[in-house]
Amino acid sequence: xxxxxxxxxxxxxxxxxxxxxxxxxxxxxxxxxxxxxxxxxxxxxxxxxxxxxxxxxxxxxxxxxxxxxxxxxxxxxxxxxxxxxxxxxxxxxxxxxxxxxxxxxxxxxxxxx
Amino acid sequence: xxxxxxxxxxxxxxxxxxxxxxxxxxxxxxxxxxxxxxxxxxxxxxxxxxxxxxxxxxxxxxxxxxxxxxxxxxxxxxxxxxxxxxxxxxxxxxxxxxxxxxxxxxxxxxxxxxx
Numbered sequence: 611x612x613x614x615x616x617x618x619x620x621x622x623x624x625x626x627x628x629x630x631x632x633x634x635x636x637x638x639x640x641x642x643x644x645x646x647x648x649x650x651x652x653x654x655x656x657x658x659x660x661x662x663x664x665x666x667x668x669x670x671x672x673x674x675x676x677x678x679x680x681x682x683x684x685x686x687x688x689x690x691x692x693x694x695x696x697x698x699x700x701x702x703x704x705x706x707x708x709x710x711x712x713x714x715x716x717x718x719x720x721x722x723x
Numbered sequence: 724x725x726x727x728x729x730x731x732x733x734x735x736x737x738x739x740x741x742x743x744x745x746x747x748x749x750x751x752x753x754x755x756x757x758x759x760x761x762x763x764x765x766x767x768x769x770x771x772x773x774x775x776x777x778x779x780x781x782x783x784x785x786x787x788x789x790x791x792x793x794x795x796x797x798x799x800x801x802x803x804x805x806x807x808x809x810x811x812x813x814x815x816x817x818x819x820x821x822x823x824x825x826x827x828x829x830x831x832x833x834x835x836x837x838x
Contacts, residue, residue: 652828
């Protein structure tokens with residue numbers, strides 16, 4: 611069963627704690643992305659990676675960090691420096707950069723109180 | 724500034740009726756335009772993708788149009804079903820040198836289909 615998995619579906623944390631969101635894909639895609647979705651707004655790019663061991667900041671990278679040690683995995687850490695971390699986080703992947711279609715995971719809803 | 728604006732923000736229709744969602748964009752350089760369907764609490768799923776030279780594309784009961792001159796797109800849903808209740812997101816891709824494409828997302832139109 612091919613696709614993108616994100617875990618957990620719901621995540622609750624106390625303010626000041628770092629939290630890591632998981633994203634795994636078995637589509638053999640080179641490129642992976644992290645987006646944040648807030649009510650009434652379009653998705654915003656946090657980080658993306660075009661190849662293993664390489665990643666670039668997106669539009670709203672402050673307070674987030676990523677790693678890409680394996681082709682299949684692209685975890686996102688939400689640090690305590692992120693001012694408004696409560697949001698719906700979406701991971702996506704594509705065969706490459708450029709015009710390739712992006713396939714999205716089911717998302718993780720993070721609530722920080 | 725690259726922007727994608729969608730209208731209406733929300734829409735309620737009766738099952739079996741047709742509807743049309745609008746997308747206006749100011750994105751340069753334009754590469755392609757995509758429509759995604761997003762069910763509540765789920766990830767977006769692609770419906771159509773159109774390049775500059777395409778002005779219409781269909782996927783079942785979904786038909787997307789693109790007017791590159793006026794920078795407008797529409798998504799027409801025919802004979803709506805309860806399962807069409809979702810958010811519909813217009814996404815425009817800006818293509819830069821070196822093969823890098825940046826996606827600009829609209830805020831979406833939330834459609835509710837009532838029996």
